[in-house]
Amino acid sequence: MAKITKKQKEAKGKVELKAYSLSEASALIKEITSVKFDASVDLAVRLNVDPKKANQMVRGVVTLPHGTGKDVKVLALVTPDKEAEAREAGADYVGLDEYLAKIKAGWTDVDVIVTMPSVMGKLGPLGRVLGPRGLMPNPKTGTVTMDVAKAVSEVKAGKIDFKVEKTGIVHAAIGKASFDAEKITENAQELLTTLVKLKPQASKGIYIKSIFMSSTMSPSVEIDAKRFAE
Numbered sequence: 001m002a003k004i005t006k007k008q009k010e011a012k013g014k015v016e017l018k019a020y021s022l023s024e025a026s027a028l029i030k031e032i033t034s035v036k037f038d039a040s041v042d043l044a045v046r047l048n049v050d051p052k053k054a055n056q057m058v059r060g061v062v063t064l065p066h067g068t069g070k071d072v073k074v075l076a077l078v079t080p081d082k083e084a085e086a087r088e089a090g091a092d093y094v095g096l097d098e099y100l101a102k103i104k105a106g107w108t109d110v111d112v113i114v115t116m117p118s119v120m121g122k123l124g125p126l127g128r129v130l131g132p133r134g135l136m137p138n139p140k141t142g143t144v145t146m147d148v149a150k151a152v153s154e155v156k157a158g159k160i161d162f163k164v165e166k167t168g169i170v171h172a173a174i175g176k177a178s179f180d181a182e183k184i185t186e187n188a189q190e191l192l193t194t195l196v197k198l199k200p201q202a203s204k205g206i207y208i209k210s211i212f213m214s215s216t217m218s219p220s221v222e223i224d225a226k227r228f229a230e
Contacts, residue, residue: 007034012219019224022192025213026184030177032218038069039177039216041184043191045170046209055202058164061141062194066183067158069176070111074155075099077115077123077137082148086114089152100126108133114143114151162191170195177215188213192228 011032020028026041033039049056075093076086077100086094093099093110096119103126113130115123115137123130123137130136137143141161145151162172174187192211199207211223 008217008219015219015221019222019226022188022223023181023185025221025223026181026188028221029184029213029215029218030181032221033177033215035215035217037216039218040070040173041175041177041179041213041215042171042173043188044212044214044220045172045192045195046211047164047168047170047195047203048205048207048209049164049168049200049203051164051166051168053202056200058170058195058198058200059140059162060194060198061159061161062191063154064158064160064174064187064190066175066179066187068160068173069179070173072112072155073110074152075110075113076148076152077113077119078148079116079118082116085149086152089149090156091152096122103129108135110135112143112155113137114145114148114155116146116148117144120144188223196228 011034014028014032029041047058049058051057073092074090076082076091077096078086078094079096083094091114100122106129108129113135120137127136139145142151142154142159160172162170164170172191174191175184179187192208195208208225208228211225211228212220213223214220
């Protein structure tokens with residue numbers, strides 16, 4: 001069993017056994033984060049859904065008002081006529097066949113792939129490489145589109161996609177510990193508001209069962225989920 005450090009004990013001691021408001025949790029997370037790098041701040045939201053049933057799947061996109069704090073690497077797999085606009089929008093890598101060959105060989109050093117409907121046929125055979133890493137473009141998340149420039153710009157600005165896991169939990173990074181507490185709060189609020197809007201009609205009873213916020217290696221802080229209940 002891993003030994004708990006002095007700082008970890010101190011952090012744990014500051015977290016009370018209660019449900020905090022979003023603003024209280026955001027401020028507390030900053031206080032109990034002690035790693036030497038700029039830690040990610042994450043939300044874990046347990047939903048009252050059964051992801052095995054198609055009519056209870058929750059998946060969507062949200063643009064965080066203050067971004068993720070992460071320099072997102074974007075690959076634009078586009079035809080030559082779309083390369084210029086993809087580069088101008090900020091794509092880190094732009095091309096097609098050469099990058100398809102690199103991916104086939106195992107290269108996946110990107111965070112998001114944006115492409116066009118006409119290119120998706122070429123990506124099909126690469127599903128085993130891209131799928132497990134969450135890199136396969138999808139029209140539902142806006143990463144398969146003819147408006148490549150818009151898609152790249154949105155991802156760079158803080159657009160993230162999320163999907164409920166088999167356990168009924170949505171995990172999402174909503175910022176960095178270096179953010180002001182207010183910015184962390186507003187990013188979390190945006191994600192939670194979007195989740196509420198996506199409540200499946202087949203989900204009965206309390207939709208959001210629990211919400212926890214944490215940063216890299218910090219204790220989890222429970223957030224009052226009642227205010228998000230319908």
